[in-house]
Amino acid sequence: xxxxxxxxxxxxEKEPGYFFGAMYVNYGLSVAQGIATYLIAHxxxxxxxxxxxxxxxxAVMLALSPFNIRLSRLLWIYMFKNYSN
Numbered sequence: 001x002x003x004x005x006x007x008x009x010x011x012x013e014k015e016p017g018y019f020f021g022a023m024y025v026n027y028g029l030s031v032a033q034g035i036a037t038y039l040i041a042h043x044x045x046x047x048x049x050x051x052x053x054x055x056x057x058x059a060v061m062l063a064l065s066p067f068n069i070r071l072s073r074l075l076w077i078y079m080f081k082n083y084s085n
Contacts, residue, residue, distance in 0.1 A: 012077065019073055026072035030061055033068070
Protein backbone atom coordinates (compact mmCIF):
# COMPACT_ATOMS: atom_id res chain seq x y z
CA UNK A 1 0.00 0.00 0.00
CA UNK A 2 1.03 3.57 -0.54
CA UNK A 3 1.98 5.51 2.56
CA UNK A 4 -0.04 8.55 1.48
CA UNK A 5 -2.92 9.06 -0.96
CA UNK A 6 -1.63 10.72 -4.15
CA UNK A 7 -4.81 12.82 -4.48
CA UNK A 8 -5.67 14.06 -0.98
CA UNK A 9 -2.44 13.25 0.93
CA UNK A 10 -4.39 11.13 3.46
CA UNK A 11 -2.01 9.00 5.53
CA UNK A 12 -2.85 5.31 5.00
CA GLU A 13 -0.43 3.95 7.60
CA LYS A 14 -2.13 4.28 10.97
CA GLU A 15 -1.16 3.26 14.46
CA PRO A 16 -0.41 -0.43 15.12
CA GLY A 17 -3.59 -2.44 15.34
CA TYR A 18 -5.70 0.05 13.39
CA PHE A 19 -6.57 -2.47 10.70
CA PHE A 20 -7.66 -5.26 13.05
CA GLY A 21 -11.23 -4.11 12.48
CA ALA A 22 -10.73 -4.61 8.75
CA MET A 23 -10.62 -8.34 9.46
CA TYR A 24 -14.31 -8.19 10.39
CA VAL A 25 -15.08 -6.36 7.16
CA ASN A 26 -13.04 -8.97 5.26
CA TYR A 27 -15.01 -11.76 6.96
CA GLY A 28 -18.30 -10.11 5.97
CA LEU A 29 -17.14 -9.76 2.36
CA SER A 30 -16.02 -13.39 2.26
CA VAL A 31 -19.32 -14.64 3.68
CA ALA A 32 -21.27 -12.53 1.18
CA GLN A 33 -19.16 -13.88 -1.70
CA GLY A 34 -19.59 -17.45 -0.44
CA ILE A 35 -23.36 -17.05 -0.29
CA ALA A 36 -23.44 -15.44 -3.74
CA THR A 37 -21.31 -18.27 -5.13
CA TYR A 38 -23.64 -20.83 -3.60
CA LEU A 39 -26.71 -19.10 -5.04
CA ILE A 40 -25.15 -19.08 -8.51
CA ALA A 41 -23.74 -22.63 -8.28
CA HIS A 42 -26.91 -24.30 -7.01
CA UNK A 43 -28.55 -23.78 -10.43
CA UNK A 44 -25.98 -26.16 -11.94
CA UNK A 45 -26.62 -29.05 -9.52
CA UNK A 46 -29.71 -31.21 -9.06
CA UNK A 47 -29.66 -31.37 -5.25
CA UNK A 48 -30.23 -28.29 -3.11
CA UNK A 49 -26.92 -28.77 -1.32
CA UNK A 50 -24.43 -30.87 -3.23
CA UNK A 51 -21.05 -31.48 -1.59
CA UNK A 52 -19.37 -30.73 -4.90
CA UNK A 53 -20.25 -27.06 -4.37
CA UNK A 54 -17.88 -26.73 -1.40
CA UNK A 55 -14.66 -26.83 -3.50
CA UNK A 56 -16.20 -24.34 -5.92
CA UNK A 57 -17.05 -21.95 -3.09
CA UNK A 58 -13.60 -22.40 -1.56
CA ALA A 59 -11.89 -21.75 -4.91
CA VAL A 60 -13.85 -18.54 -5.44
CA MET A 61 -13.10 -17.35 -1.92
CA LEU A 62 -9.38 -18.12 -2.32
CA ALA A 63 -9.23 -16.45 -5.72
CA LEU A 64 -10.88 -13.29 -4.37
CA SER A 65 -8.96 -13.10 -1.09
CA PRO A 66 -6.27 -10.63 -2.34
CA PHE A 67 -9.06 -8.37 -3.60
CA ASN A 68 -10.96 -8.73 -0.30
CA ILE A 69 -7.96 -7.76 1.82
CA ARG A 70 -7.43 -4.52 -0.08
CA LEU A 71 -11.13 -3.73 -0.25
CA SER A 72 -11.69 -4.36 3.46
CA ARG A 73 -8.79 -2.06 4.39
CA LEU A 74 -10.12 0.59 2.04
CA LEU A 75 -13.62 0.34 3.50
CA TRP A 76 -12.22 0.46 7.04
CA ILE A 77 -10.24 3.62 6.27
CA TYR A 78 -13.22 5.35 4.69
CA MET A 79 -15.50 4.51 7.61
CA PHE A 80 -13.23 6.60 9.85
CA LYS A 81 -12.00 9.25 7.40
CA ASN A 82 -12.70 12.80 8.52
CA TYR A 83 -14.42 14.58 5.62
CA SER A 84 -14.62 17.97 7.34
CA ASN A 85 -11.04 18.95 6.38
